Amino acid sequence: MLLKIGTRRSPLAIAQTNYIASLIKAKHPQAEFSLHPIATIADKDRVSEFHQFGIIGVFSTEHEEQLTSGEVDIVVHSLKDLPTTLRKGLVLAAVPERADARDVLCGATLADLPQGARVGTGSLRRRSQMLSLRPDVEIVPIRGNVGPRLAKINGDDGLDAVILAQAGLQRLGLEGATSELLDPMLFPYAIGQGALGVQARDDNPAILAMLKDIEDPKARAEVDCERAMLHALGAGCSLPVGASATWRGDRLFLHAQITSYDGAKRITASDDRAGGEAVELGLATAEALRLAGGVDVLEASYRSIGAHFKYVGA
Numbered sequence: 001m002l003l004k005i006g007t008r009r010s011p012l013a014i015a016q017t018n019y020i021a022s023l024i025k026a027k028h029p030q031a032e033f034s035l036h037p038i039a040t041i042a043d044k045d046r047v048s049e050f051h052q053f054g055i056i057g058v059f060s061t062e063h064e065e066q067l068t069s070g071e072v073d074i075v076v077h078s079l080k081d082l083p084t085t086l087r088k089g090l091v092l093a094a095v096p097e098r099a100d101a102r103d104v105l106c107g108a109t110l111a112d113l114p115q116g117a118r119v120g121t122g123s124l125r126r127r128s129q130m131l132s133l134r135p136d137v138e139i140v141p142i143r144g145n146v147g148p149r150l151a152k153i154n155g156d157d158g159l160d161a162v163i164l165a166q167a168g169l170q171r172l173g174l175e176g177a178t179s180e181l182l183d184p185m186l187f188p189y190a191i192g193q194g195a196l197g198v199q200a201r202d203d204n205p206a207i208l209a210m211l212k213d214i215e216d217p218k219a220r221a222e223v224d225c226e227r228a229m230l231h232a233l234g235a236g237c238s239l240p241v242g243a244s245a246t247w248r249g250d251r252l253f254l255h256a257q258i259t260s261y262d263g264a265k266r267i268t269a270s271d272d273r274a275g276g277e278a279v280e281l282g283l284a285t286a287e288a289l290r291l292a293g294g295v296d297v298l299e300a301s302y303r304s305i306g307a308h309f310k311y312v313g314a
Protein backbone atom coordinates (compact mmCIF):
# COMPACT_ATOMS: atom_id res chain seq x y z
CA MET A 1 0.00 0.00 0.00
CA LEU A 2 1.17 3.55 -0.80
CA LEU A 3 0.72 6.07 2.01
CA LYS A 4 0.80 9.75 1.07
CA ILE A 5 2.22 11.70 4.03
CA GLY A 6 1.78 15.43 4.56
CA THR A 7 4.62 17.20 6.35
CA ARG A 8 6.08 20.62 7.05
CA ARG A 9 9.46 21.38 5.53
CA SER A 10 11.50 22.11 8.67
CA PRO A 11 14.36 19.71 9.46
CA LEU A 12 12.46 18.66 12.61
CA ALA A 13 9.25 17.91 10.69
CA ILE A 14 11.12 15.88 8.07
CA ALA A 15 12.98 13.92 10.77
CA GLN A 16 9.68 13.16 12.53
CA THR A 17 7.96 12.10 9.31
CA ASN A 18 10.82 9.77 8.35
CA TYR A 19 10.77 8.29 11.86
CA ILE A 20 7.03 7.51 11.67
CA ALA A 21 7.49 5.99 8.20
CA SER A 22 10.22 3.72 9.64
CA LEU A 23 7.92 2.61 12.50
CA ILE A 24 5.14 1.74 10.03
CA LYS A 25 7.60 -0.01 7.70
CA ALA A 26 8.88 -2.18 10.60
CA LYS A 27 5.34 -3.54 11.15
CA HIS A 28 4.20 -3.45 7.52
CA PRO A 29 7.18 -4.12 5.22
CA GLN A 30 4.96 -3.80 2.13
CA ALA A 31 4.10 -0.16 2.92
CA GLU A 32 5.47 2.52 0.58
CA PHE A 33 5.51 6.26 1.25
CA SER A 34 5.44 9.52 -0.65
CA LEU A 35 6.13 12.86 1.10
CA HIS A 36 4.03 15.95 0.40
CA PRO A 37 5.67 18.98 2.03
CA ILE A 38 3.65 22.18 2.52
CA ALA A 39 4.08 25.55 4.22
CA THR A 40 1.72 26.30 7.13
CA ILE A 41 0.61 29.76 8.30
CA ALA A 42 3.43 29.68 10.87
CA ASP A 43 5.98 28.98 8.13
CA LYS A 44 4.76 31.76 5.82
CA ASP A 45 4.78 34.37 8.61
CA ARG A 46 8.06 34.11 10.53
CA VAL A 47 7.72 37.49 12.18
CA SER A 48 4.62 37.47 14.40
CA GLU A 49 4.72 35.95 17.83
CA PHE A 50 2.47 32.92 18.06
CA HIS A 51 -0.29 34.49 20.11
CA GLN A 52 -0.54 37.31 17.55
CA PHE A 53 -1.90 34.94 14.92
CA GLY A 54 -5.07 35.10 16.98
CA ILE A 55 -6.20 31.64 15.97
CA ILE A 56 -5.59 28.10 17.03
CA GLY A 57 -3.88 25.71 14.64
CA VAL A 58 -1.15 27.77 12.97
CA PHE A 59 0.78 24.56 12.29
CA SER A 60 -2.12 22.30 11.41
CA THR A 61 -4.88 24.01 9.39
CA GLU A 62 -3.37 23.40 5.95
CA HIS A 63 -2.57 19.81 6.89
CA GLU A 64 -6.18 19.16 7.85
CA GLU A 65 -7.30 20.52 4.48
CA GLN A 66 -4.82 18.19 2.73
CA LEU A 67 -6.27 15.23 4.63
CA THR A 68 -9.90 16.08 4.01
CA SER A 69 -9.38 16.62 0.29
CA GLY A 70 -7.57 13.29 -0.03
CA GLU A 71 -4.35 14.90 -1.21
CA VAL A 72 -2.62 12.99 1.60
CA ASP A 73 -3.58 9.96 3.74
CA ILE A 74 -1.76 10.76 6.97
CA VAL A 75 -0.03 13.72 8.62
CA VAL A 76 2.65 13.53 11.32
CA HIS A 77 2.36 16.26 13.95
CA SER A 78 4.33 17.34 16.98
CA LEU A 79 1.38 16.66 19.22
CA LYS A 80 1.82 19.90 21.13
CA ASP A 81 1.10 21.81 17.91
CA LEU A 82 -2.15 19.94 17.20
CA PRO A 83 -5.28 21.65 18.58
CA THR A 84 -7.48 19.61 20.92
CA THR A 85 -10.42 19.97 18.51
CA LEU A 86 -9.83 18.21 15.19
CA ARG A 87 -11.62 18.94 11.93
CA LYS A 88 -14.72 16.81 11.32
CA GLY A 89 -13.90 13.45 9.73
CA LEU A 90 -10.33 13.41 11.08
CA VAL A 91 -8.93 11.45 14.02
CA LEU A 92 -5.75 11.18 16.05
CA ALA A 93 -5.05 7.67 14.80
CA ALA A 94 -1.82 6.87 16.65
CA VAL A 95 0.53 8.15 19.34
CA PRO A 96 3.83 6.23 19.32
CA GLU A 97 6.21 5.96 22.27
CA ARG A 98 6.86 9.41 23.75
CA ALA A 99 10.33 10.96 23.80
CA ASP A 100 11.65 12.95 26.78
CA ALA A 101 8.90 15.54 27.23
CA ARG A 102 10.87 18.00 29.35
CA ASP A 103 11.83 21.56 28.54
CA VAL A 104 15.52 22.35 28.70
CA LEU A 105 17.73 25.36 29.18
CA CYS A 106 20.57 25.68 26.67
CA GLY A 107 23.48 28.03 27.24
CA ALA A 108 23.41 28.01 31.05
CA THR A 109 21.75 26.27 33.99
CA LEU A 110 19.08 27.99 36.11
CA ALA A 111 21.58 28.35 38.94
CA ASP A 112 24.40 29.84 36.90
CA LEU A 113 22.36 32.23 34.72
CA PRO A 114 23.76 35.66 35.64
CA GLN A 115 21.51 38.27 37.32
CA GLY A 116 19.43 39.98 34.61
CA ALA A 117 20.41 37.38 31.99
CA ARG A 118 18.72 37.49 28.57
CA VAL A 119 16.70 34.31 27.93
CA GLY A 120 15.14 33.60 24.53
CA THR A 121 11.71 32.03 24.00
CA GLY A 122 8.65 32.78 21.89
CA SER A 123 6.33 30.80 24.15
CA LEU A 124 4.06 32.56 26.62
CA ARG A 125 4.14 29.50 28.90
CA ARG A 126 7.93 29.29 28.93
CA ARG A 127 8.19 33.03 29.48
CA SER A 128 5.85 33.03 32.47
CA GLN A 129 7.33 29.89 34.02
CA MET A 130 10.90 31.18 33.66
CA LEU A 131 9.93 34.49 35.31
CA SER A 132 8.29 32.59 38.18
CA LEU A 133 11.64 30.86 38.90
CA ARG A 134 13.95 33.75 37.98
CA PRO A 135 12.07 37.09 38.13
CA ASP A 136 15.31 38.95 37.42
CA VAL A 137 15.85 37.63 33.88
CA GLU A 138 14.84 39.44 30.70
CA ILE A 139 12.77 37.38 28.28
CA VAL A 140 13.63 37.97 24.62
CA PRO A 141 11.00 36.79 22.09
CA ILE A 142 12.53 34.52 19.43
CA ARG A 143 11.09 32.28 16.74
CA GLY A 144 12.31 29.99 13.99
CA ASN A 145 13.65 26.48 13.63
CA VAL A 146 15.57 24.79 16.42
CA GLY A 147 19.06 25.18 14.87
CA PRO A 148 18.82 28.98 14.32
CA ARG A 149 17.35 29.40 17.82
CA LEU A 150 20.36 27.62 19.35
CA ALA A 151 22.68 29.78 17.24
CA LYS A 152 21.33 32.88 19.03
CA ILE A 153 23.14 31.90 22.26
CA ASN A 154 26.06 34.32 22.62
CA GLY A 155 25.21 35.61 19.12
CA ASP A 156 24.19 39.07 17.86
CA ASP A 157 21.13 39.21 20.17
CA GLY A 158 23.35 38.71 23.21
CA LEU A 159 21.26 35.84 24.60
CA ASP A 160 22.65 33.96 27.58
CA ALA A 161 20.27 31.02 27.14
CA VAL A 162 17.26 29.73 25.21
CA ILE A 163 14.48 27.40 26.35
CA LEU A 164 13.71 24.47 24.05
CA ALA A 165 12.22 20.95 24.15
CA GLN A 166 14.58 18.04 24.78
CA ALA A 167 12.59 15.89 22.33
CA GLY A 168 13.17 18.27 19.43
CA LEU A 169 16.90 18.49 20.18
CA GLN A 170 17.16 14.69 20.36
CA ARG A 171 15.34 14.20 17.06
CA LEU A 172 17.86 16.53 15.42
CA GLY A 173 20.87 14.97 17.17
CA LEU A 174 21.46 18.25 19.03
CA GLU A 175 20.95 17.09 22.63
CA GLY A 176 24.60 18.00 23.36
CA ALA A 177 23.36 21.61 23.49
CA THR A 178 21.28 20.93 26.64
CA SER A 179 22.66 22.58 29.79
CA GLU A 180 19.81 21.58 32.15
CA LEU A 181 16.70 19.42 31.97
CA LEU A 182 13.94 21.36 33.77
CA ASP A 183 11.99 19.53 36.50
CA PRO A 184 8.35 19.14 35.37
CA MET A 185 7.11 19.76 38.93
CA LEU A 186 8.60 23.27 38.71
CA PHE A 187 8.49 23.77 34.96
CA PRO A 188 5.68 21.62 33.51
CA TYR A 189 5.90 21.18 29.76
CA ALA A 190 3.43 21.95 26.97
CA ILE A 191 0.44 19.66 26.55
CA GLY A 192 1.58 16.75 24.36
CA GLN A 193 5.22 17.88 24.22
CA GLY A 194 7.66 15.14 23.24
CA ALA A 195 4.91 13.03 21.65
CA LEU A 196 4.16 12.64 17.96
CA GLY A 197 0.62 12.21 16.68
CA VAL A 198 -0.47 10.67 13.40
CA GLN A 199 -3.67 12.20 12.06
CA ALA A 200 -5.83 10.46 9.44
CA ARG A 201 -9.35 10.40 8.01
CA ASP A 202 -11.85 8.30 9.96
CA ASP A 203 -13.15 6.51 6.83
CA ASN A 204 -10.25 4.22 5.91
CA PRO A 205 -10.17 1.18 8.23
CA ALA A 206 -7.09 -0.36 6.56
CA ILE A 207 -4.96 2.71 7.23
CA LEU A 208 -6.35 3.15 10.75
CA ALA A 209 -5.51 -0.48 11.60
CA MET A 210 -1.97 -0.03 10.30
CA LEU A 211 -1.48 3.07 12.42
CA LYS A 212 -2.82 1.36 15.57
CA ASP A 213 0.15 -1.01 15.28
CA ILE A 214 2.60 1.79 16.06
CA GLU A 215 0.65 3.17 19.04
CA ASP A 216 2.10 3.08 22.56
CA PRO A 217 -0.92 2.78 24.95
CA LYS A 218 0.93 4.45 27.85
CA ALA A 219 1.93 7.46 25.76
CA ARG A 220 -1.62 7.62 24.39
CA ALA A 221 -3.08 7.76 27.91
CA GLU A 222 -0.65 10.53 28.93
CA VAL A 223 -1.54 12.74 26.02
CA ASP A 224 -5.28 11.97 26.21
CA CYS A 225 -5.12 13.13 29.84
CA GLU A 226 -3.16 16.34 29.13
CA ARG A 227 -5.29 17.17 26.08
CA ALA A 228 -8.57 16.59 27.94
CA MET A 229 -7.38 19.06 30.57
CA LEU A 230 -6.40 21.73 28.03
CA HIS A 231 -9.65 21.24 26.14
CA ALA A 232 -11.70 21.68 29.31
CA LEU A 233 -9.88 24.95 30.01
CA GLY A 234 -10.82 26.07 26.49
CA ALA A 235 -7.16 26.81 25.90
CA GLY A 236 -4.73 26.28 23.02
CA CYS A 237 -1.02 25.54 23.13
CA SER A 238 -0.14 29.24 23.08
CA LEU A 239 -1.59 29.78 26.57
CA PRO A 240 0.53 29.66 29.76
CA VAL A 241 -0.67 26.19 30.76
CA GLY A 242 1.90 23.51 31.57
CA ALA A 243 1.20 19.90 32.46
CA SER A 244 2.91 16.60 32.96
CA ALA A 245 1.09 13.25 32.98
CA THR A 246 3.37 10.40 34.09
CA TRP A 247 2.95 6.81 35.20
CA ARG A 248 3.47 5.80 38.81
CA GLY A 249 3.15 2.05 38.61
CA ASP A 250 -0.25 1.39 37.01
CA ARG A 251 -1.65 4.80 38.03
CA LEU A 252 -1.52 7.95 35.98
CA PHE A 253 -0.36 11.10 37.82
CA LEU A 254 -1.06 14.60 36.48
CA HIS A 255 0.60 17.81 37.62
CA ALA A 256 -0.52 21.06 36.02
CA GLN A 257 0.25 24.75 36.37
CA ILE A 258 -1.20 28.02 35.08
CA THR A 259 1.22 30.93 35.40
CA SER A 260 0.55 34.67 35.26
CA TYR A 261 2.25 36.77 32.58
CA ASP A 262 4.79 38.22 35.03
CA GLY A 263 5.39 34.87 36.72
CA ALA A 264 4.22 36.16 40.09
CA LYS A 265 1.13 33.96 40.34
CA ARG A 266 1.19 30.19 39.97
CA ILE A 267 -1.97 28.07 40.18
CA THR A 268 -1.14 24.37 40.47
CA ALA A 269 -3.11 21.13 40.78
CA SER A 270 -2.07 17.49 41.06
CA ASP A 271 -4.13 14.32 41.12
CA ASP A 272 -4.04 10.68 40.08
CA ARG A 273 -6.37 7.98 38.77
CA ALA A 274 -6.34 4.37 37.66
CA GLY A 275 -4.68 3.95 34.26
CA GLY A 276 -7.95 3.59 32.37
CA GLU A 277 -9.26 6.97 33.55
CA ALA A 278 -6.92 9.31 31.69
CA VAL A 279 -9.63 11.64 30.39
CA GLU A 280 -11.41 11.80 33.77
CA LEU A 281 -8.08 12.75 35.39
CA GLY A 282 -7.58 15.55 32.87
CA LEU A 283 -11.12 16.89 33.39
CA ALA A 284 -10.91 16.74 37.19
CA THR A 285 -7.59 18.60 37.16
CA ALA A 286 -8.96 21.30 34.84
CA GLU A 287 -11.85 21.77 37.26
CA ALA A 288 -9.43 22.01 40.22
CA LEU A 289 -7.43 24.68 38.37
CA ARG A 290 -10.59 26.59 37.52
CA LEU A 291 -11.81 26.51 41.14
CA ALA A 292 -8.39 27.75 42.29
CA GLY A 293 -8.70 30.82 40.03
CA GLY A 294 -6.73 29.50 37.06
CA VAL A 295 -9.15 30.77 34.42
CA ASP A 296 -8.89 34.33 35.79
CA VAL A 297 -5.10 34.10 35.53
CA LEU A 298 -5.40 32.85 31.93
CA GLU A 299 -7.73 35.67 30.94
CA ALA A 300 -5.50 38.28 32.64
CA SER A 301 -2.46 36.81 30.92
CA TYR A 302 -4.10 37.24 27.55
CA ARG A 303 -5.13 40.81 28.32
CA SER A 304 -1.45 41.53 29.15
CA ILE A 305 -0.45 40.76 25.58
CA GLY A 306 -3.44 42.55 24.05
CA ALA A 307 -4.98 39.33 22.78
CA HIS A 308 -8.37 37.87 23.55
CA PHE A 309 -9.17 34.75 25.41
CA LYS A 310 -12.47 34.23 27.14
CA TYR A 311 -13.41 31.05 28.96
CA VAL A 312 -16.72 29.83 27.56
CA GLY A 313 -16.95 26.56 29.43
CA ALA A 314 -15.94 23.13 28.27
Ligand SMILES: NCc1[nH]cc(CCC(=O)O)c1CC(=O)O
Pocket (backbone or CB within 6 Å): 078, 079, 080, 081, 146, 163, 164, 165, 166, 167, 168, 169, 192, 193, 194, 195
Ligand atom coordinates in the same frame (compact mmCIF):
# COMPACT_ATOMS: atom_id res chain seq x y z
N1 LIG B 1 6.55 24.78 18.74
C1 LIG B 1 7.70 24.28 18.05
C2 LIG B 1 7.97 22.86 18.36
N2 LIG B 1 7.06 21.91 18.11
C3 LIG B 1 7.57 20.70 18.52
C4 LIG B 1 8.84 20.91 19.00
C5 LIG B 1 9.73 19.85 19.50
C6 LIG B 1 9.26 19.20 20.77
C7 LIG B 1 8.12 18.25 20.62
O1 LIG B 1 8.06 17.47 19.67
O2 LIG B 1 7.25 18.27 21.49
C8 LIG B 1 9.12 22.29 18.90
C9 LIG B 1 10.37 22.96 19.25
C10 LIG B 1 10.48 23.35 20.72
O3 LIG B 1 9.48 23.63 21.37
O4 LIG B 1 11.60 23.40 21.23
